[in-house]
Amino acid sequence: MIHEVDEALRLLLVEGGVQEGGVELVFDPPTRDWAARRNVPTISVFLYALREDAARRQVGWAEEYDADGLVVARRSTPHWFELAYLVTAWTNRPQDEHRLLSAALRCLVASDALPGRLLTGTLARLGLTVGLRTAGPGEGAPSVSDVWSALGGEMKPSVDLRVVAPLATDPELAAPAVTDGLLLRTEDHLPAPESAAARAEAGPARRLRYEGAEPRRDGFAAPRERPLPPGRRRRGGAPR
Template sequence: MIHEVDEGIRRLLHAGGVPGGGGELAFEAPTTDWTARRNAPTVNVFLYDIREDQTRRSTGNLEVLARDHLVAHRRPPRWFRLSYLVTAWTNRPQDEHRLLSEALACLACHSRLAEEWLTGSLADLDLTVLVESGGPVSEGRAATDVWSALGGRLKPAINLVVTAPVAGPLTPLPPTADAGLVLVDHPDNAPRRLRYDDNPHNTHPQHTGPEHTGPEHTGPGSSPEGSDDRSPGDRLSPEHGFAPPRPRPPDRRRRNTPIR
């Protein structure tokens, strides 16, 4: 993520014309050796501190979707504050102040890195990357301590802080198999219910008849138990993997007999 923040700062400054006039932009530590090798006006952006912003830490899981289906869980990102010292290096102090002023004017116009300046994981997360310029040096440090560690003399510098996310770990979910109730088309447009039993070796669905769409009919005109009033076209044949309908039992009721 750090190199992606570096690239975002580079694009921000270049969009503002910094450094202009054939100047250079460097992210190296401004040590005495680096100063001796410099041969052009340069804006130096030195990363000197990295700290987590614990006020933005959260718990739980985020859902990762693919084609409207849940495919994974991701832990929430953790946010870090990256602190930079922005300095200008030329042969004359007046030129340094002019170059540093251009950098300050460019940074002060932005409170975040624009979408077109984000790359890699920062672009994938699609979260706001904040930019603060001109604030105090990172907590627990002093400007003199930073320059002493670099072995150089104290110079005017802009303190730049970028707050960026680090993506949490991804946990893919196992694929799920479709099972249960399935509706299939029938030539007479009457849906049929197919039920799968609990036997994992039985892959043929069992036919449970057409769906019942009206109220039950009982009384003298009702069909006796076990009868099948469906037309031949409604009955499923054995070659489809279903049992043939049972034959209608003989009607043993007496004809023209009063009901007792």
């Protein structure tokens, strides 16, 4: 799921024209050594925190269907996680960095969710909304100053980006649909005790097939007359 969110963010920024003019788009941590090796304008989208959104946790099962509408698998409801990214721009001049970071910010705030056309893999198959919150309150994750301290670099302008995405669980295959009829064997009497030799002597079983038959509430059994309690009578008939 994490790599699928990375890919969706990359496609979103590319569509917004952020990579025009030879700008590189990377997901590397902006450490001091990394920054010293930069020689082209770069935007870093660094994932620095990941936590489950417990408020969205649900209990239950979701079913998957094939083209004929039959259940083929069941999976538990997905877990939701919040991914925190630190978006920064790197050039030789602060003015150029601000211009590049502004272009990324304009692209990210254009929507509250990642467009469905950009989702791949399990995110695309689930068909759920992947939320996007840009430069919002930084709750439930390390502060930006703590992140810069851990990276060993000096603070610089950055955008705090949060993505809320579902993590699909492994499916459990459903039992195949029953398509064969009932096995039925008729005998004048039941051998006692029944043995393999007795079953062989009775002959092969026959399989009932219900071609053209429609099941009723009580199955495929033929309708039958049900006796009435003493003293009761059917409509239009004499007491029984």
